[in-house]
Amino acid sequence: MKTLENQTLLYDEDCPLCSLYTTGFVKSGMLDENGRKSYCQLSQEEQSFVDLKRAPNEIALVDNKTKTVTYGIDSLIKVIGFSFPLIEKIATIKPIHFILTKMYSFVSYNRKMIIPGNAKTENKLQCTPDFNYKYRFIFIGFALTITTIVLFGFSNLIPNVPKTSILREFILAFGQIVFQSLFLLKMDKKTIINYAGNLMTISLMGSLILVPILTLSQFVNLPQFLILGWFGITVFIMFAEHFRRVKVLQLPFYLCFTWVLYRIIALVFILNL
Known part of the structure; x- marks a missing residue:
């Protein structure tokens, strides 16, 4: 593995995802031992040439010799491409580069929501991405679509439940957003959207946990206790994650109870169709 030397990625230390992949670059040898640094630890000198508005949105790669900076997907292409030149050639083809740029923005602007972490409020510099309505709504739409499709398939595996439809599963998934938002009406719209x-x-995570059973059921006749047990474990994991996120987001804990209440209402609605 070729090592890109004298280059430092400025990562978001409050983002578990950012910490994971930048650590991977160093451990794999793509970057040297000084190849990653927390954005919050920028020196005064570095702050003079790093774009402090752009870097929280697009990970910055600092050339320590020339004091120049590369941002976003180009930073990752530079790091990976140094070890794998073919990947760099492919990634810099205009249509592919355009798609990669959009995919990067999709993840970067939503990273605090995909895997939230506890922010260190004592840091003067905060690596918090801008609140981008477009990418936030695209993510919500994406998660809603995957959730609807998976639940449509999984619901048909559960016995004694009326036959479902894509529309019903979409209404139930979207209805959860509306129902929970009713208990946050006194808060600002960014808080509600976030x-x-x-x-x-959380719904997307739960759907992905259900996928193995859904896939396996296409080839094997699974016992009902396994299907129901897996579904129960999934709901428990989702509840635990919801509880954790409410705490991280510093939102009212009654949202956990209303989260359960909505599911009870939805179950009653389904059984009485």
């Missing part, structure tokens, strides 16, 4: 994003991230 919570809605976290809510759909």
